[in-house]
Amino acid sequence: MKKQKLIRFDWAIKKLLRNKANFDILEGFLSELLQEDITIVEILESESNQEDQNDKYNRVDLLAKDSKGFFIIIEVQNSKEYDYFHRIIYGTSKLITEHIEKGNKYSDVIKVISITIAYFDLGQGRDYLYHGKNEFRGVHFNDTLRLAPQQKKLYDKTTVAEIFPEYWLIKVEQFNELIQSKMDEWIYFLKTGKIKQDFSAKGLEEAQQKLDTLQLSPEEKKSYEYYLKERRELASQHETRMADFEDELKKAERKGKAIGYDKGHKEGHKEGHKEGHKKGSEEYTHNAILGMYKNKLSLPIIASSLNVSEEFVQQVIEEHTT
Numbered sequence: 001m002k003k004q005k006l007i008r009f010d011w012a013i014k015k016l017l018r019n020k021a022n023f024d025i026l027e028g029f030l031s032e033l034l035q036e037d038i039t040i041v042e043i044l045e046s047e048s049n050q051e052d053q054n055d056k057y058n059r060v061d062l063l064a065k066d067s068k069g070f071f072i073i074i075e076v077q078n079s080k081e082y083d084y085f086h087r088i089i090y091g092t093s094k095l096i097t098e099h100i101e102k103g104n105k106y107s108d109v110i111k112v113i114s115i116t117i118a119y120f121d122l123g124q125g126r127d128y129l130y131h132g133k134n135e136f137r138g139v140h141f142n143d144t145l146r147l148a149p150q151q152k153k154l155y156d157k158t159t160v161a162e163i164f165p166e167y168w169l170i171k172v173e174q175f176n177e178l179i180q181s182k183m184d185e186w187i188y189f190l191k192t193g194k195i196k197q198d199f200s201a202k203g204l205e206e207a208q209q210k211l212d213t214l215q216l217s218p219e220e221k222k223s224y225e226y227y228l229k230e231r232r233e234l235a236s237q238h239e240t241r242m243a244d245f246e247d248e249l250k251k252a253e254r255k256g257k258a259i260g261y262d263k264g265h266k267e268g269h270k271e272g273h274k275e276g277h278k279k280g281s282e283e284y285t286h287n288a289i290l291g292m293y294k295n296k297l298s299l300p301i302i303a304s305s306l307n308v309s310e311e312f313v314q315q316v317i318e319e320h321t322t
Helices: 009-015 022-033 086-096 147-153 183-193 205-212 218-267 270-294 299-306 310-321
Strands: 040-044 059-067 071-077 113-119 129-132 166-171
Touching: 009 071, 009 218, 022 040, 022 059, 022 113, 022 183, 022 205, 040 129, 071 086, 183 205, 218 270, 270 299, 270 310, 299 310
Parallel strands: 071 113, 113 166
Antiparallel strands: 040 059, 059 071, 129 166
16 A cells, blocks of 8 residues: 655645635644634735745745634744744734724734744744743732723733734744644644544644645646755755855864964964964954855854854955955
8 A cells, every 4th residue: 555645734834725625724733723623714815925936945824814803824934044033023013014004993903823833943942832922920029910801891802911912833843753732743744744543633634635645736746846846955055055164164263273373383472372363263253254155144144153243244244255
């Protein structure tokens, strides 16, 4: 019997799960994550989830609206970005402003739930599933700020946190594949692309039926294979750049140490030795910056890696490229 091959979720969420016939898969995933029955009313379009040339490398967005009027952003992120947390808050803020018109009451602000499925180590933490929500804690009494009875009636909410955006982060690669909950079954599928026979989480049975590669039309299959090819090429490029970067760092370090030693030796006293090491260190930093820039790493990543300012990085690059 031929082993079943399931479509990668990041491609499915962009191409297949927007179809109303496949809402049951998405609803199952959301129901297990949010621990309540979710019904998708429609898939929306906004500036944040329109397809463009960078989508195939960076992210796959889906914007849904549920039966309660909540807006749900699902974003699959494959590549590492140091400012990704900023992107999350920008995405939710932009969505809120897009959906409130001039003259509307502030109480008309929409509820947004942002879900990130990250295939890289986002931040530092031991867990693989994180939930962030907004609560106000008293500085002196450590009490939680609550809604007044009139506000509960006006907003149709029971807590302050329900008004603000909520954030869910799934760090797929950190998952140890030990199943402890229904949501773990989903995360197992996100990581391995497989669904075990004894899995019973909502939506997975439908996913197993509808995300079989054999169910793809010739056109869909061609698109999917092209996507996989690009993913492989991107992984290969990233691996090559990191290897080149490490080589450049080693070269710069050797050169920096040689300059430092030579200068210190020639000076023949402590001050000269210190000056030599200082210049060697500067040479090392300059060479490291140029090597990383040559391998197309961004200015923020270069600055963060070498513990220098972005302005300094820009200055070094301009000095050696103009």
